[in-house]
Amino acid sequence: MHIDTPTTSASLEGSSTSASQWLSVIAVAVSAFAFVTAEFLPVGLLPQIAHDLGVSPGVAGLMVTTPGLMGAILAPTLIVSAGRMDRRYVFLLLTTGLLISNIVCAIAPNLAIMLVGRALLGGALGGFWTLATAAAPRLVQAKDAAKATGTILTGVTFATVIGVPLGTFIASFASWRLSFAATAGLVSLALLAQAFLVPSLPSASALRIADFKTLLGRPHTRLSMVMVALVFGAHFSTYTYIAPLLEHDFSLSAITLLLFGFGLIGFFSNALASMVISDHLKKSVAAMVLLLLGAMSSMLLLEHSPIGETAGMLLWGIAFGALPLCFSVWIQRSTTDLPEAGSAMFVSIIQVAIAAGSAVGGTIVDRAGIHADFTLGLGLALLGLVTLQRLAVLERPAAASALDCACDASAD
Structure with missing residues (x-):
C-alpha cells in the first residue's frame, strides 16, 4: 500500500527535516499528551470518583475499561471508514x-453518563x-522517522509526568470534575496546534480489510x-488500581508526588531508549519487561513500606x-509494507x-484483593517475557537463511 508523503516533506534520505516539519511533529506530540492525560x-482519582458516584473502586475501574474496549473496536473501523x-x-x-x-465527564451526574x-x-x-x-515517518525526512516517533511518544511520558499528577493535584484542593474541565482546556490547545501546524496528509489508497488478513497470516x-x-x-490490570493500594500508606498529595516521580523517571527512560533502541531493540524490550516484573514484585513484597513502594513506583516508571x-518500533519494523494496518492492529491490541486488564483487575480487586490482582499482573508479564523468547527463536531461521544467501552471493 503506497501512501503519498505530505507536501512539506521530501523523499531524499540526506535532506534535513525543516523547522515547520518538526513543529508538526510537536503538534501531534501535544495531542498525544492531551489524549493520554x-x-x-x-487512575489517580479513582477513590474520589468512586465515592462521589456511589460505586466500588472495582466498578469505577470501568472508566478505564470502557475507552479501552471502544478503542479496540474503533481503531481499525474508523481508519477503514475514513477511506482516502x-x-x-x-x-x-x-x-x-x-x-x-x-x-461530558466533567458534568456527569452518575456512572452511566461518565461511561x-x-x-x-x-x-x-x-x-x-x-x-x-503511522503518520510520524510522513511528517519528517526518512532519516528522522524513529526520532519523530519518539518525540510523539514523549507526549505519553509528559502526560504521566505532568498531566495525570496535575489532575490529581487539582482534585486535592478543588474536585475531580475540575480536573476533567482542565483537561478539556488542554485538548482545546492541542486542537489549535493541529489546525495551524499539521500539514495535509493525503492517502493514495484506502486501508482494506484484506490488509489486516495479510498481517495476521504472518506468524x-x-x-x-x-x-x-x-x-x-x-x-x-495493576496500575489502574495503584491509588487504592497506595492510599493505605500515603496521603493524596503524596500519591500525586509518586505519580509525578513515576512519569518523570519514565520521561528520561523514554529519552534513553530512543538513543539505543535502533541497535538494541530486543535487549531493550527484555530489560524493560524484567524491570516491570521487579517493580510489581517489590510492590507486593514491600507493601506498607513507604521506601519500598516508592522504589517500586520508580522502577515501574522506568x-x-x-x-x-x-x-511501537517493534511493530513498525515488522509491518513496513502495511504501516496503517500494522498501527491499527497495534492500537487495537x-x-x-x-x-481486559482493567476489567479483570477490577473484579479481582473487589473479590480477592490487591494482592491477587498483582499476582495476575506478574503472571502476565512473565508470559510476555516467554513470548519474546519465542519470537527470538522464530527469527533465527530467517536470519540463518539470509546469511546463507549472502554466502552464496559472495561465492558467485
Missing part, C-alpha cells in the same frame, strides 16, 4: 471528539493512535501482538516509560489489553 486521569480522507482532517475530528468527551463520555474518548483514542504512529506479527497484549495487560516506544 484524558485516558489515565481516573486527508489524515489531517481525521486528526481534527478525533481531537474534537476528545474535547466533547472531557466536557458515555469515556466511550467517546475510547473511539477518538483508537483512531488517533492509529494515525499518530511473527501474530506472536508480536500477543507479546504486546500480555505486557500491557500486566501493566493495566519500565513503562520505555515500553510504548519499544513496542493495546486497547484490548487495557480493557
Whole structure:
C-alpha cells in the first residue's frame, strides 16, 4: 500500500527535516499528551470518583475499561471508514471528539453518563493512535522517522509526568470534575496546534480489510501482538488500581508526588531508549519487561513500606516509560509494507489489553484483593517475557537463511 508523503516533506534520505516539519511533529506530540492525560486521569482519582458516584473502586475501574474496549473496536473501523480522507482532517475530528468527551465527564451526574463520555474518548483514542504512529515517518525526512516517533511518544511520558499528577493535584484542593474541565482546556490547545501546524496528509489508497488478513497470516506479527497484549495487560490490570493500594500508606498529595516521580523517571527512560533502541531493540524490550516484573514484585513484597513502594513506583516508571516506544518500533519494523494496518492492529491490541486488564483487575480487586490482582499482573508479564523468547527463536531461521544467501552471493 503506497501512501503519498505530505507536501512539506521530501523523499531524499540526506535532506534535513525543516523547522515547520518538526513543529508538526510537536503538534501531534501535544495531542498525544492531551489524549493520554484524558485516558489515565481516573487512575489517580479513582477513590474520589468512586465515592462521589456511589460505586466500588472495582466498578469505577470501568472508566478505564470502557475507552479501552471502544478503542479496540474503533481503531481499525474508523481508519477503514475514513477511506482516502486527508489524515489531517481525521486528526481534527478525533481531537474534537476528545474535547466533547472531557466536557461530558466533567458534568456527569452518575456512572452511566461518565461511561458515555469515556466511550467517546475510547473511539477518538483508537483512531488517533492509529494515525499518530503511522503518520510520524510522513511528517519528517526518512532519516528522522524513529526520532519523530519518539518525540510523539514523549507526549505519553509528559502526560504521566505532568498531566495525570496535575489532575490529581487539582482534585486535592478543588474536585475531580475540575480536573476533567482542565483537561478539556488542554485538548482545546492541542486542537489549535493541529489546525495551524499539521500539514495535509493525503492517502493514495484506502486501508482494506484484506490488509489486516495479510498481517495476521504472518506468524511473527501474530506472536508480536500477543507479546504486546500480555505486557500491557500486566501493566493495566495493576496500575489502574495503584491509588487504592497506595492510599493505605500515603496521603493524596503524596500519591500525586509518586505519580509525578513515576512519569518523570519514565520521561528520561523514554529519552534513553530512543538513543539505543535502533541497535538494541530486543535487549531493550527484555530489560524493560524484567524491570516491570521487579517493580510489581517489590510492590507486593514491600507493601506498607513507604521506601519500598516508592522504589517500586520508580522502577515501574522506568519500565513503562520505555515500553510504548519499544513496542511501537517493534511493530513498525515488522509491518513496513502495511504501516496503517500494522498501527491499527497495534492500537487495537493495546486497547484490548487495557480493557481486559482493567476489567479483570477490577473484579479481582473487589473479590480477592490487591494482592491477587498483582499476582495476575506478574503472571502476565512473565508470559510476555516467554513470548519474546519465542519470537527470538522464530527469527533465527530467517536470519540463518539470509546469511546463507549472502554466502552464496559472495561465492558467485
